[in-house]
Amino acid sequence: VSRSILSVAISRPAWQVGPFRVEGPDEDPFTMGVEVLRRLGGSVRTAGASELHRVHLVGPFPPEADWGFAEALGLPGLEIRRHPTGPSGLWGALAAAAHDAGGPGREAVVVADSAGPRENAAWGASLKWGAAAAAFLLGGERGLAVLRHGFRGHAPGRGPSMRAQILAWLDALSLPPTGGRGEILLAGDEEAGRWLPVWEEVAPGVSVASAGSDPPGLGPAPSVRPAFLLWDLFGRLRTGETGMIVEVGRGRSGFAGFRLEGAVRWVGDWTEPGTGIRPAGDRFLERAATASAVSQGAYVPHPRYLENLPSRWRLVADRCPACEGTTFPQRGFCRHCGASENLAAQLLPSESLEVEAVTTIGSGAQPTEFDPQVAATGPYDVALVSLAPGLRATLQVADAPPGQLQVGDRVDTILRRLYPMEGEWRYGLKAVPRAGIAESSAEPPAGSSRAVATTRPSPSRSRSPSSRSAATSRRASSRRSASRGRRRRRAA
């Protein structure tokens, strides 16, 4: 059994606080994870050999995620595995998805971080990092192969000699220090600078580069930042080359190896996310609502909530064979002729839905279960959207200031927190303005000639209308920084 990384998607919340993108009060790692899996596209929903059969979670996912991913994706047999937060969790999850026996289908690794509050400060006084989610799809085709990884802890200042450690890492990936097809990306804290000269002395044949600053809009988020390291390493590799991400820090060190064997799709904005929506009020980050809060709003019994999830989360309708009518939401009988036999589940479209009417709910006019949300983000819109001829849904609008959405606009649906009830979060679909998702189908250049590295990068590195040029400029810029690293080494 061996699967490679075939595509990787990134998704960030729409809200902006200080330098970071931050999840809204109706988002959490579960909703961000569902969204980023959706961005991988139809590849995760197809039946047969490409059907997703296992999802590995890295990050602070709520308990609802254990059953929620299967329900949200409509894959009842989906297995969920949880891994520790942070880089070791991500490398371990990728290795498990690549090498563990399982079904014949594909596996995904979903990694997410919530925004991190600074210690000894009230929520929102300041943040250490922002929020984001990334999803890796692994399958049997050739892509980015997952090699060995490992971590070790040691007392501060009493680690193994840097020279011995570097030789051990190279040996783990069968990279000869005297030369070979390899690129090393060195990531770490303030100690990283001390390692560079040792690398240059011990392994003059491999290219070593320092990881750049933390990803814009995200900062040092513990679990998603390593995904950006992999994006950075990918940009340095040519087909057939082995790369390693090495992390050194106080008290621990680790490595993760990869080999580029085929194309990898990178979906979403891996470069500059742009500026998000700045919340109007100071209470955005207070997060007063918790799952244990008692909602004063409309009571939906738990069994009925679970029973209606296919309609609530995936827009599943019933198609009646007797009269050919469609019933949505599902009721167990046909609303046209009353038949209850042989109803067939039918998936209604969930993207690019036309807005037929839109209403702004002003502060105080909302149902009480939405009080905490209004306190955080203010008034909101509710849209009546057309799902199919004669079938409509009323959806709360998310990620848009009230009044922005107009009749005739197109919206996508997205799973979000609604309100807490009976000790857990209830989730449902909301509407978000339809926006294009950047995609770079990055085909690594064939051959080993490094002369291509001089390709001039395009002036725009982000939000490029042509998905390919974003990938090209990214690769070119990575090559340039890598060659700068080599020049530095020769000068030393």
Ligand SMILES: [Zn+2]
């Ligand atoms: Zn009927």
